[in-house]
Amino acid sequence: MTAxxxxxxxxxxxxxxxxxxxxxxxxxxxxxxxxxxSILIGAIAIGVIAGMPLSxxxxxxxxxxxxxLKGIALLVGLGSMFGAILxxxxxxxTLAVTMVKKFGDKKAAWALGITGLVxxxxxxxxxxxxILIPLAFSLAKRTKRSSLFYVIPLLAGLAVGHxxxxxxxxxxxxxxxxxxxxxWVILVGVFCGIFAMIAAGPVWGSVxxxxxxVPVPEHVACQExxxxxxxxxxGTIVSxILIPLVLIILKSLAGVIPAMAPVEPVLTFLGExxxxxxxxxxxxxxxxxxxxxxxxEELEKIMTKSLxxxxxxxLVTACGGVxxxxxxxxxxxxxxGNAVAKANLPIVLVAFIVAALVRICVGxxxxxxxxxxxxxAAMPGISELSPIYLxxxxxxxxxxxxxxxxxxxxxxxxxxxxxxxxxxxTLKTWTIMETLVGTTGFLVALIISFFx
Numbered sequence: 001m002t003a004x005x006x007x008x009x010x011x012x013x014x015x016x017x018x019x020x021x022x023x024x025x026x027x028x029x030x031x032x033x034x035x036x037x038s039i040l041i042g043a044i045a046i047g048v049i050a051g052m053p054l055s056x057x058x059x060x061x062x063x064x065x066x067x068x069l070k071g072i073a074l075l076v077g078l079g080s081m082f083g084a085i086l087x088x089x090x091x092x093x094t095l096a097v098t099m100v101k102k103f104g105d106k107k108a109a110w111a112l113g114i115t116g117l118v119x120x121x122x123x124x125x126x127x128x129x130x131i132l133i134p135l136a137f138s139l140a141k142r143t144k145r146s147s148l149f150y151v152i153p154l155l156a157g158l159a160v161g162h163x164x165x166x167x168x169x170x171x172x173x174x175x176x177x178x179x180x181x182x183x184w185v186i187l188v189g190v191f192c193g194i195f196a197m198i199a200a201g202p203v204w205g206s207v208x209x210x211x212x213x214v215p216v217p218e219h220v221a222c223q224e225x226x227x228x229x230x231x232x233x234x235g236t237i238v239s240x241i242l243i244p245l246v247l248i249i250l251k252s253l254a255g256v257i258p259a260m261a262p263v264e265p266v267l268t269f270l271g272e273x274x275x276x277x278x279x280x281x282x283x284x285x286x287x288x289x290x291x292x293x294x295x296x297e298e299l300e301k302i303m304t305k306s307l308x309x310x311x312x313x314x315l316v317t318a319c320g321g322v323x324x325x326x327x328x329x330x331x332x333x334x335x336x337g338n339a340v341a342k343a344n345l346p347i348v349l350v351a352f353i354v355a356a357l358v359r360i361c362v363g364x365x366x367x368x369x370x371x372x373x374x375x376x377a378a379m380p381g382i383s384e385l386s387p388i389y390l391x392x393x394x395x396x397x398x399x400x401x402x403x404x405x406x407x408x409x410x411x412x413x414x415x416x417x418x419x420x421x422x423x424x425x426t427l428k429t430w431t432i433m434e435t436l437v438g439t440t441g442f443l444v445a446l447i448i449s450f451f452x
Contacts (some may be wrong), residue, residue: 004212004215008050008051008052008330009024009051010049012049013050013331013332013335014332014335015048015049016045016046016049016051016332017050017329017330017361018048018329019045019046019334020042020043020045020046020049021042021046021407021408023025023041023042023325023364024038024039024041024042024043024047026264027041027042028419028423029423029424032161035316035319035413035423036311036315036316036319039316039319039320039322039323039338039407040061040319040322042323042407043064043322043323044057044061044326045058046057046244046323046330047055047060047326047330049133050224050332052326052329052330053132054171059264059328059329060322060325060326060328060329061322061325061326062257062400063325063329064105064318064319064321064322064323064324064325064326065318065321065322066324067117067318067321067325068289068317068318068321068324068356068410069314069317069321072126072314072317072410072414073128073314073386074274075124075126075127075273075274076126076130076276076278076310076313076314076414077310079102079127079130079131079277080130080275080306080307080309080310081257081281081303081306081307082130082131082280082284083130083131083133083134083282083300083306084132084302084303085281085284085285085288085289085303085308086237086240086241086288086306087134087138087301088184088286088294088302089235089284089289089292089294090231091231091232091236091240091284091288093410094232094233094234094237098234102334103426106141106351107154108139108150109149109150109153109201109202109205109206110153110201110202112132112135112136112139112150112153112154112155112157112201113153113154113156113157113197113201113202113205114156114197115127115132115154115157116128116132116153116155116156116157116158116159116160116161116197116201116327117139117157117158117160117161117165117193117194117197118157118161119132119158119161119245120129120157120158120160120161120162121161121165121166121183122134124162124273125158125159125162125411126213126411126414127161127244127248127273127277128158128161129154129155129158129414129415129418130239130418131244131245131277131301132154132158132279132342133154133419135150135154136151136218136290136325137150137151137152137190137216139157141216142218144215145209146208146209146210146212146214147207147215147216147419147420148208148209148212148429149205149206149208149209149210150205150209151205151419152200152201152205152209152429152430152433153197153201153202153205154201155201155303155401155415155430155433156201156204156433156436156437157197157201157203158197159200159402159433159434159437160193160196160197160200160437160441162254162363163193163336163398163401163402163437163438163441164189164190164192164193164196164326164398164399164441165186165189165190165193165401166182166185166189169283169366170365170366170369170398170401171189171369171394171395171398172185173366173370173373174367174369174372174394174397174398175391175394176372176374177220177370177373177400178376178377178382178390178393178394178431179376179383179390180387180390180391180393180394180403181387182320184387184390184391185390185391185395186389186396188388188391188394188395188448189391189394189395190400190442191444191448192395192398192440192441192445192448193441195440195441195444196399196436196440196441196444198435199308199437199438199440200433200434200436200437200440201433202384204432204433204436205433208429208433210219212423212425212428212429214420214421215420216417217420232288232292234384235289237274237415240280240283240284240287240288241280243276243278243279243280243283244273244276244279245276246407247267247270247271247275247279248269248271248276249271250267250269250271251267251268251270251272252359252431253267254267254268254271265446274341279392282299282427283356284359285299299331305344309417312417313413313414313417313418314343315397315416316413316416316417316418317410317413318410319413320407320408320409320410320411320412320413321361321410322430323363323407323408324362324363324364324367324409325364327361327363327408328362328364328367332361332362334371336363342438345451346405346446347370347376347379347382347385347389347393348392348393348396348442348445348446348449349390349396349446350369350376351372351376351393351396351400352396352397352400352442353397353400354371354372354375354376354400355368355369355396355397355398355399355401356368356399356401356403356404357372357400357439358371358400358401358405359385359400359401359402359403359405360403360404360406361408362408363405363406363408363410364403364410365402365409365411366401368397368400368401369397369398369401372397372400372401373394373397376393378399381433382432386452388448388449388452389449389452391420392445392446392448392452393445393449395442395444395445396442396445396446397439398438399437399438399440399442399445400438401431401438401440402434402435402437402438403434403439404431404435405431405434405439406427406431406435407423412426412430412431415430
């Protein structure tokens with residue numbers, strides 16, 4: 001089965017999506033049905049009501065599970081083991097202590113936002129989140145604040161870096177389709193991203209932290225405090241955490257720097273996220289585990305214990321992928337995107353609206369970027385626009401593809417599960433944060449476009 005959509009009646013498609021999503025929401029919020037069951041029922045209902053052949057509904061379910069899990073399964077597993085070693089050895093506490101001492105209680109949230117923004121440029125959102133979220137949890141535990149006070153800024157930074165700034169794949173894809181120089185995209189993206197990170201990160205994070213008292217996950221909350229004098233050195237912990245980040249960055253650089261061509265195959269392999277995380281986990285086992293007195297048997301128990309919650313995380317996330325593929329294969333994104341593109345609106349605004357509507361319906365930011373960029377690139381006169389204006393269009397597409405993450409977005413379920421939120425709280429925190437990221441970035445791009 002490919003991503004080709006079936007030819008269905010547009011009105012029926014929209015009606016099917018509205019009914020299916022309403023059913024899904026009612027099952028989860030009103031009837032408290034488990035998310036996995038609710039999502040599957042909602043997705044199948046959309047396909048049936050839309051008139052999709054039953055064989056294509058089955059294909060969408062299979063593709064949604066398979067394609068979603070193949071992107072995050074190893075990352076979640078390796079990241080859990082990596083994080084468990086950091087926590088047990090005191091590595092996470094080392095980072096928390098140093099961050100609080102250097103930046104202070106309030107500034108630590110800003111530091112997390114900036115760190116997430118920088119890291120997400122070369123690293124996939126999921127990998128960056130899994131690598132860094134133990135730091136946010138440790139800060140929350142140490143300062144006795146709601147975990148959202150630190151998690152939201154981290155998520156905002158990662159979302160901004162993932163959406164707006166090359167070499168992350170999304171804006172590179174859009175820039176290529178619009179034939180705009182990446183230099184302009186980076187300049188506009190950084191400018192939009194900084195404002196978006198501030199609004200959705202430290203500012204919104206402080207609101208969420210005060211309004212929702214979300215404790216750190218039980219395995220972190222129950223962990224005994226470690227004597228600071230026995231903690232691993234800060235430089236050691238930073239070096240180990242940088243292993244996957246540096247390798248993934250080198251992989252990106254090797255693809256664009258001619259001088260690195262001879263070693264590109266090796267760096268491409270080492271920079272593959274699961275390979276980079278595997279090497280980091282092995283380094284943590286040796287440096288933080290064996291050299292600090294842990295036996296292989298003890299490490300095996302620590303790492304096995306860390307994998308217990310990953311089954312639920314992976315299944316719920318995969319079901320989010322199922323909903324996305326049913327909506328995508330039904331052709332709903334094409335229907336809405338093409339209708340909006342015909343409206344008489346500024347190109348930057350059209351780009352944002354198209355990407356936002358596809359994002360809301362399909363869930364995938366990559367699909368939203370691809371479809372929006374394809375529609376915009378096909379419009380007459382695009383090639384005559386200035387490079388700065390096209391960079392603003394690229395940022396608008398990035399903003400639209402970020403807003404309103406909800407039940408059909410696998411990232412929604414990943415964040416919900418990792419942070420330990422219920423669906424309603426995730427909507428009130430993560431979904432609003434994503435909307436602030438996308439809307440703020442778009443508004444900055446719109447303002448810049450007036451002077452382009």
